Structures are given as structure tokens and as C-alpha cells.
Amino acid sequence: MDLTNVLSQLESADGQDIETLLREYNRENSRTFTFDPKEESLRSKLCQSVLVVLGMKVQPSCQKTCLETLRILSRDKCVLAPIATRDGVLTLARMARLNAGEMAGDEQGRPEESTQSEEEESVVVEALKCLSNVVYNSPAAQQVSVDVKLAHGLCAKLRASSACPHEVGLFTLRILFLLSALKADLSEQLRKEGQAVKLLTEVLERTLGVSWEGPYEVARPDPQATPLPAEDNERVMEALKALFNLTVSSGGKEEEHQYRLITAILRHLLMLRTVKEEKTEEVHSHTINVLSNLPVPCMDVLIDLPVQGGVEAYGGKNMDAIQVLLDFMEKRIDKGSNYIEGLTPVLTLLTEASRHHREIRRYVKAQVLPPLKDVKTRPEVGTTTRNKLVRLMTHVEMAVKLAAAEFLFVLCKESVDKLCKYTGYGHAAGILLNKGLLGGGRGETEYSDDEDTDTEEYKTAKPFINPITGHVEEPMPNPMDEMTEEQKEYEAQKLATLLNKLSGQRLIRPMGVKRDGTLAPLEETLHVPHEEHTSGSDTD
Template identity: 40%
Template structure:
């Protein structure tokens, strides 16, 4: 039987800790996965959260404090029943219990408890839920300068040799604050956020440095654990929050060195293996997001590494990182879900990298646009990477369509005839029209590319005269509709058409 909330509140008022623990354990078990309540029940839950917030501020047994925070975590999932959890007092109480404060008295008392670490985790989980679910809590957290206390706490842990186990939840809270409050992104950027979070990545991944801007990657190392992967993901998400606003700005010498250092670590992230394919996909996805937010001039680090042990090379340049980006793009293409969110960042990254790095463009062109041989099928019907990207050129989402077309156009060195050759005029028309190139003129930016050749295969040369430029394939011969007609019938048929 589910305990009555009034009974729980009565036990809290009496300070009967044994009864509170028993009732809350039962309540948590019954309502842990329940999110739908009527108005009366929501009001009662608000009353319970108010009573618990007062209760946890008193001297409690560790087990009672833990179950009380667990109950608050369950209550905080429902944004309609937050009640007193969005007040300044509640936010400060939860922050102090989570180890976010410049006043050490409360933390020291909690640390004396044998399961204080568990309670800190629970408090941080509650705080994350409240911040996520309440715009009011987000505004008050900013006004109360919670980010400053959180950042100081994190920096202390990042620079220490033995980070606390609740490190992850502080990183999650940091991400939420910077994602939901624009002014906090700028504040963290000004607090050397990129430098410190890069250091946090190095610490999580036990990075070993070789020559300048090169992280040593050992393929014999076991996959990184799920716990480490989740911390890395939270760091990457926050890094994106504080770097994407500077994407189009030209960095000064100091910032350029900082971003190149970060790109070297991100390159390492792309080459890692993780426990679980989904975790690896998520980690690489957030890595791509950060890379796409950094200044283009700093991305040369992705290929400026030693080529001796490279598995993939192009013109004497290490292409391992580019190859992994290509595999990542292919996986996202095959999944076909949330293409705008999941696919456009890697398409943009490959496009911009191809535009500024000749070797990257050549390697991607070999993989995506190899010399044409089979011209009997339409480009969009091909099962290759080229075919998948050409199909996206007529996608209903404009961003997806434009990104796919732009990548192929750049791989063709923005040459109109070459672009039409690989995609068909019908598929290419959208991009060409947008650029005013439907008359076949060369792109104005074509001169920035090197003058390499585009050798045609023997199969393509033989079929070239028969290729329909609109569809991009050799069309089957159509039967003559007048075949077998007498001259008289032909004249009569022509007359009827007129």
C-alpha cells in the first residue's frame, strides 16, 4: 500500500526519523516511475517537497538524509510539482549539500558522514532536475552565482590527482547552466573555461603527448570505460556551449594555440574505442560538434601528425582522423534519424576541412566520388556514399539538402560540369540555382583549388555521349511510336497532334 503523503509529513514534523525512512522508502518504490498526477496530488507533492527541504537542513541520520534526497529527486522530475524547490533557499541548500559553495562548514559536516558522497550525488541530481525543469530556477541560479561556486569546485577537482566520484554530476550541472543561460556561457569563457575543460579531457583520458599538438594514441589500449565516456561527453557538451559563438571569429595568437591544443585532444577522442557502440557514437557526435564550432584555421591539427604508423594516408598525410569522420558520417547516414541534428555537423565539418585542406579533399573524393564506371543507374539510386549524399540533395529539410550538396560541390572543386557529371543536372539544379550557376558558369571561388586532373574511366568515356545530363545516366532506348505505321497513318497522326 502506498503511504499517504499526510502521514509522511506528520512524521517529518514530529522528527520521527525511523518512521520517515520507512515511509519514504515505500513511497519511492511505488512512485519512482510515475509522472501523471491530478491537480490535488500535485499540490500534495509540493507540500511534501517543502517539508523535506526543511527536514534535510536538520541533523539527520545518513540513511534518512539519503532517502529524503532520493524522494526530492523523484519529485523534481515533475515540473508542475516543483513548488518550494525553485526558491533561493532551496537552491542554495541543494548546492551546499552537493559540495558547491565557498563556505566550507556545511561540506565538512557532510564529509564526516560515512555515506556523505552518496548524499552529495543525490543533492546534485535534484539540483540538475530543478534547473532543467524550471526557467525560474535557471534565472535564480544565475543571480545567486551558483556557476562561480560550481566552477571553483570543479577546478579544484580537475587539478587534483583523485577526482571525487560526483565529478560527473557537477559536469552535468555545468552543461545545463551554460546551455540554458547565455550570460553564463560568456562568463565561463572569460573564466578560461576552454583551457580548464581541455585539461579535464586530458585528465579523463590519461592523455600522453608526443610532439607539439600530437596526442599519442595506443591502439592496444582497452576501450575506455562507460564512466569515463560519460564524463568526457559532458565536458564536450559544455565546450560546445562556450565555443560555438566564436566560430566565425579569427583567433589571436594565444587563442589559436589554445584551440589547436584542444583540437589535438579532440582528434584523440575520434580515434578512441569505448565500451558500447552507442556510447562511442554519442562521444564522437559531441566531438564533431565541438570541432565544427572551432575556428577553421585551427583544424589543420587533425591531419598535421606523423604519418609513420597511419592506417590511412593520402599524399604523405595521416588520414586516420578523416577516415573515422567518414565512417561516422556513413553510420549517421544509414540510421536516417534526426538528420538535421545528427548529420549536418559532420557534413559541414568535412566540407570546410575539404575546402581548406587539399589532402583532406583528395582523400574524401577518392572515397565518396571515385571515378565513374557504372552509368546505367541514376546517381540517387546508387547504394554507395555518393548515392546516399545525392539522395539528400532533394531532402525536404533545406539544411540537410544544402549541406549534402555543398560537400559534393566542394569535392568537385566547385566545378559545375564535374558536379553535374557526378550528381545529374536534376539533382544539382537546386544548388546551382542558389549560386546563379544554372548557365554552367564556373564558381567564382573555383580558383582557390589546385589544378588536378579528373581522369575519366574507359567505361565512362565510352558511354559519355549517351548519358542524359538531367538524370545522370544512360537511358534505355525508347521504341519508335510510329514504327509499323503506313505513310498515310503517320500523316494522319501528325495532323491530329497539330
């Protein structure tokens, strides 16, 4: 459709004609929309005209069609100026039934309507989709949204709409996530107020159907229960993404109770399964991201489950959630791509949990670094978790290899000797250099004295293990064994000639060790002071 004709017809058309005209435009452009620079000003004018129509009293079906047009146009970042204004954002907020902080009149503080027709509900959904696009693509709209306190309207909608339709709840959460991600000052404000974190926690409780068996203990999911539905999974992920932004800077003691509640819900989420395996992995990824933000002392909620029982060997703690984290880590390693975003968060989480919780460290070490038996294979060769992590210690991405090395270092209780035992000095040199421990010793963290016994196989082979490679090497043949005496003499003379040549060209210089332990030219180290030769001569 020619945009000039569309604009001219919009000026004189009534509600029904506007709806017909825009519906045809949407049909032609919904899938084949192109960003023609020549039509940029016309598309911007169309945005303005559609906003004018939304300000008029038109039927819900016409409102929906207008919002669909704006949603299509909002894909183009260059035409959003008319929408990215106070009036534009407030118009969309009114269509979405959001009580933004600066909306005047009876809109302010209006309760969520309990009954909406299907047509009215579709208008709300389209308005939320429009807002989502506009907020994502326009920095100006992001600032306007902060100014009119749109986030407070979103929170009010989530609080009032406990049984809201799926798409309404989904896009409300998505816009809150976008604002908290794109406007750091808003995220900090919402975190300090505390209500948004609490609200998102309640959204997770509602969506997951959480029931509590203790202060920080969620009832075990029924093994026979159906997997988490796809729609619930989508809302959970949007809530987790927003929660991640609001917990980047964890608070103090006064927020510890709230964070422990979140940890308990996240543990419950780790134990759930969705209808598709890839969706389960995705929601677990978001769960791990949020767990990484929470204070480390809260991690004891993951294992301290008296009602659900535990493992006697690890202080009676329940290690089911930790095993899920380990399984997730190995899946991400095996995937072989996107290690920085996909693998480093779970490595960091397991590292910090192991550093501060003895039972977690002991369990993780038993799975990742079991007692050594095979000492003839290089540490990086094989299919065990240890082999995979050692290979990552030489990864091209600095963040990946440091995360893998730190994880293994903590499992070894930050002992240089133990780390070299499991990885070889060559692999460990990088992290030891960063920590100033190339000469041996321990890190700064104090660890309990766990029993750490070596296997008989390791004890027998230990004297023959190459400390650099971390395994027993096959003895190399001596090249001189097959030489005659004349060949040996020839090679010795050849070596002496080369050394003399290099010394004469000052490319090498014989050095010795002085009494103070420093290196110096050989002639200086051989010089003996005169007084030492004549000591005691006065008494002759």
C-alpha cells in the first residue's frame, strides 16, 4: 500500500474505515516489512496519526488494529519519535490498563478490572507488545517510562492480576525486565524499595504452586506430577530475568530473609522438569544466574533440608540440587560453545558455594576429583569431568580458563601441591602466577582439615610422575646408547666448539652464584678476597 494514500485517507476516514484501512496495511506488512529509508518520514507520520486515532473514542477492534500497526512500525528504530514521548507512552500505558505514576484523573490508582471481554483483553495484550518493542528500541522511550513511573504501574498490574491471562502476565514481566536491564538507575531504585523483589518472588510462588514445609523449605515436587507447562515456564523465565537485574547488588542483613526465600524457590525450580528438555535447561540457566547474585551464606538453603533427608557422609545434607548443578555444568561443557555466557555462571556458583560450605565442597570434590588411580594418562586426556575441566584450563577465552582453574583450585582447598597433583604444573601455572603462588603454598582462604587419602596406585607411581604433565611418562630412549665411542667424542667436541663460539660472540656468558645467592659472571664468583688467604698470618 502507498503510505501517502494511507495517510490521506486516515485524515477523513471514520472508525470503521480506519480499521479496514489499517488492517489491510497490517496484512501486507506483518511479515514482509522493509525499512525503506525513503519512507522513513511517512512511517513516522503514520505513527503520529495512529496515536491520534487511539486518543479518540473508537471500538476495541479498531484499537487493536491500530496497536498492531504501531507494533509493526516499532520494529524501525528511526520512526519512534512520536511514540517515545510522554503522551505516546501514556497512551500505550492506558491501552494496556497500566496505572503509570503520572497518569492523571481517574486513571491514577484505578483498580484492575476483574472482567474483560475477549476483545478488550486482546487490546491490552497488543498494547503491552507495543510497549515492549518501543522500550527495547528507543532510549528516549526508556527515559520517559522512568519519568512517568511505568515500572510502578507494571508492578501494580502484577500484584492485582493474580489470575491474569498468560500473555498479559508474560509481557508485563518482559517490559519490567527490559526497563530494569536498560535503566540501571531504575533497577537500583526498585531494589532499594524492595517491593519489586518481593513481588517477583510472589509471582514465582504463584506460577510454580509452591507450598512450604518449613521456613525455607519447599515441599518436594510429586514425581508423578505433570511437567511444568510451557506457558508457566515462559512466565517463570521472564520473572527470573527481571529478578536477576534487581539482585545484581545484593543487600545486607535486612534482606537476608527475602534472599533465603528466593533460594528455596530456586532450589525447587532446579528439581522441576518442563515439557521439553531444552526448556528445562534454559530455565535452569536463568535460575543459576539469579543464584549467583545471592549472598553466599544463603547457599546452605540448597542443602539444609531436614524433612527431605540427606546423605550421612556429608553431614546429613541433601545434595540433590548440587548434583543438578554438576549435571548442568557437564552438559554445558559437552556443548562446546558459548562458554562465557553458558558455562562460567555455573562454574562461579559452584566455586563460591564450595569455598564457603564444607559439605558442598566435599561432595563436589568427590564427583569432580575422585582419588587418583589412573596416573599413566595425561590429566587433560579422557572423558571424565576432571579431564574436561583440565582441558578448559588452556582455553583461548581468559574468563573460561580462569573460572575452570579457580573451581579446581578451591576443590583442592587452594593447595598448590594438590592442584598440581590433579592437573599437572603446566596447566596450573597460569592461576598460580596470578595468585603469586608459583613457588608453592596455599591461598588465603582457610579450610577445614578433611581427610584426603591417596590411593595405593597413586602412592606407588608418585615418584615416577612428571610434575609438569601430571602423569607417568614412558621412559625416553637414551640416544647415546647406540653411539660408538668415536661418535660420542665427536658430539662432545662439536658441543664445545658451539659453546666457545657463542661465548666469543658474547651471546652467552658463564655465570656462577655469589655468596649472597645472586648470579654473577663466573670470574667474579671464583675471586677470593686477599684477607681470607692471609687470615692468621700475624700470629706466625
